């Protein structure tokens with residue numbers, strides 16, 4: 001596996017990329033061109049500049065997270081072919097620049113959703129949390145304000161303040177779109193990008209919906225084993241793969257993550273490894289990566305990845321905010337670095353244990 005760290009680029013991220021190079025075992029970053037709107041074309045010059053920023057620190061780009069998909073593609077409007085064409089040309093530019101893994105999601109309107117970006121924990125750290133009742137009773141436009149006010153002065157990807165003006169329009173766009181429509185639009189998109197992915201050996205890695213159920217009445221389709229496998233079978237090509245995000249999938253406590261890993265053998269190209277702690281009903285909060293701090297058995301998750309021959313890109317996912325750090329919520333340096341070290345430790349132990 002290739003241990004990496006997510007980096008939002010020098011303009012957006014609070015963390016200098018050279019600090020990432022100091023985390024034991026981290027050889028690459030997954031990154032993106034910040035401020036690129038979904039649907040916009042990425043040029044080779046821009047990708048080259050991003051590569052130069054990363055290689056200056058002695059690191060490589062292990063993959064892109066994310067090339068975001070325009071809502072016209074998700075909703076399947078008459079404009080979608082135009083945006084798909086841009087996506088294909090972007091993949092072509094990435095392939096030419098020797099980048100071979102692209103993470104994306106197919107969630108309508110919003111990326112991940114949390115109701116609290118800085119829940120206070122007893123040890124003085126803070127973590128992001130999700131309360132279903134808050135989502136059910138909050139107008140999405142209001143969520144923008146609360147996110148802006150608790151984002152430590154940073155911009156939360158997906159919750160850029162200017163997006164609030166398009167929210168009404170976006171909700172209208174999905175008014176008559178069922179989960180089945182969304183799935184068909186996803187298959188249409190994936191089918192369209194497969195030729196360029198095959199040409200350049202680019203592994204597409206769809207991120208599951210986070211949380212793994214519908215929010216604000218919008219359809220959500222990548223939530224469990226059955227639905228993910230349906231996508232794998234609909235476009236049965238190794239380049240149509242998955243980002244195994246333990247926290248996103250695990251937000252539905254009926255999801256058995258090791259079982260999902262086994263069923264996706266060969267199709268997991270990227271793993272987001274993190275832990276969450278369940279509350280009542282659908283509620284949860286994020287936790288440190290350690291098994292003992294959350295609801296998942298991290299040893300079993302790592303072991304199942306290794307047992308099934310997973311050899312892709314790994315990164316720690318959201319961390320807590322500790323040691324007084326102020327950063328993009330979920331994306332501080334310290335707790336994620338501890339997470340990377342812990343995952344590396346599990347990996348070494350499982351790998352050596354198997355040899356004995």
Ligand code: CS2
Pocket residue numbers: 065066103104105111112207210245272317330
């Ligand atoms: C990430 C997602 O922060 C997160 O929860 O795992 O935002 C992820 O980058 C996107 O859904 C992928 O497009």
Ligand code: MN
Pocket residue numbers: 207245248272317
């Ligand atoms: Mn994730």
